[in-house]
Amino acid sequence: MNFNEVISNARDSLTVKRVYGDPYEKDGLTVIPAASVRGGAGGGSGHDEKGQEGGGGGFGVNARPAGAYVIKDGDVSWRPALDVNRLIAATGLAVIVYLISRPRMARARAKSSESPSES
Template identity: 50%
Template sequence: MKVAELFAQARNSVEAKMVYAEPVERDGLTVIPAARVSAGGGGGNGRDKNGQEGEGAGLGLSARPVGAYVIADGKLRWEPAIDVNRMVAVGGAIVVAALWLVGRHKKAQG
């Protein structure tokens, strides 16, 4: 498959249903899950010293839940998803940065 064909196929396959799931209805409540979808790709072609040509491409796709729209009693509200792993990672990074700054401050004082 040529690089241009690959990207055209990928572009045509991006749809809203990649972001929003089918609504789920139970007991008068409707939930529409949503996700953040990111994609990236690259490709190229070239020729070696013997005149042989080649090309290649790659695509990547990432999806993470971000929350859901909830419809109850005729009212719509957004319920964000909580990513505990991300919260722990950010908290850890803050602690490491704080310890590093304290160490630098003590070294400068001492």
């Protein structure tokens, strides 16, 4: 696969259909799912002193649910998606920061409770 083929495949992969899904309609309610899509491609070619040529390329796509547009009675609203993995990671990080900083906070409280006349 040459670089032009990689770029062509990348262009085909990053279409609006990857960001917005097909609308779902039921009982007068329309839901249009949306995603956050990121991608990248790269490649190159060259030759050595013997005249041999070579090349390569690569492409990657990352997509995450972002939310959905909800249409009801002519009103449109945005409903963000809840990323449970990100929520768990943020909670875990907050707990780790608290546990690491707890001894420092205790030392600071102990120092502040000492009065200047006792020193």
